Amino acid sequence: MTQSSAGEDWPATMFRLMADSGVDLFAYVPDAGNKRLIECADASNEARTVLLTTEEEGLAICAGADLVGKRAVLCMQSSGLGNCVNYLSLVNGGKFPLLMMLSMRGDYGEQNPWQYPMGQAVDAIFEAMGVLTFKVEKPEDLEKATTAALHATGPGAQSAAIILTQKFLGAKAF
């Protein structure tokens, strides 16, 4: 259903980078853009996955992991960021260095009008709530952006999101 410019198995690359940095909990709301990444985590004995009922739950779970010294990532579609906004108060105010992975809708080639308002608001929301963003538009961006986000949320002690754009993922056909 998607026409992607992405490399063959970028999720395996992303998973390996995250796992090697100590990220061992993958909280997620299912999306086409994180399906394979979560499969990689499920297949690994170095990681565990947590299926969420709503995205903000994942921010709280990742913050709980941080309280006991562990690293986690919240994987969600861009629409889910809207559900997270108030919980970003915890991330920002508490200086929790949380890692997010967003798969975009409503930014490039989107055919579903419901996706545009939230998709177009992603950058403004992250900026307003003090979360750094690292975008993936081309296959060669994937490893660099993932590594940059892992550095920012590790030694850098910032909260950060890897944003997989629709230029990279391709747009869903309708």
Added chain:
Amino acid sequence: MSDAKIDRRELLPQLFENPDDYLFVSGLAGAAKDTSALTDDGDNLYTMAGTMGAAVPMGLGVALNAPDRKVVVVTGDGELLMGIGSLVTVASMAPANLSIVCIDNAQHGETGGQSGHTGKSTDLETMAKGAGIAATMTITDPGRIKGGVEFLASGTGPRFLNVRVTDGAPSAYKRNMDPAACRHRFRNAFLGNG
């Protein structure tokens, strides 16, 4: 609830005779005041003063990543309902070391005592059961608190204990409300011990 006879200020000290044995996460408002009074705002407690609904999932994150520690979430009926789906996630992940205590006063005490859903027909224990949490209990009478202690110490988690309390004030306790300072405090204590 009209059947409630428990004074919330007397609840937690009876449920947790040795608070140092646990890691606590509490939701905002009255739950935070009661839990900080219990632990003297200890370094084994993370309280919230916002992000209503976040206590259960944050406690889940702690429990999954500290499997050798007993983890307790203290929440209220309003806070729990705002993130009620997290009970489903708790049930699916099934951390044996997690207990959830809901102080159910059937009102929004912090914002003026507005009536809550659990004063009508909503039953939180039934919702927890429906979410898939097998170990659940409700107590309404002070004489049953001992039963609650046994419940929290028995079997395997996750456990859900709903405590229907009267509409009295929570414990008077001024806790540290700086979320970053409290994060550092909790992490340093945990990792130092770890």
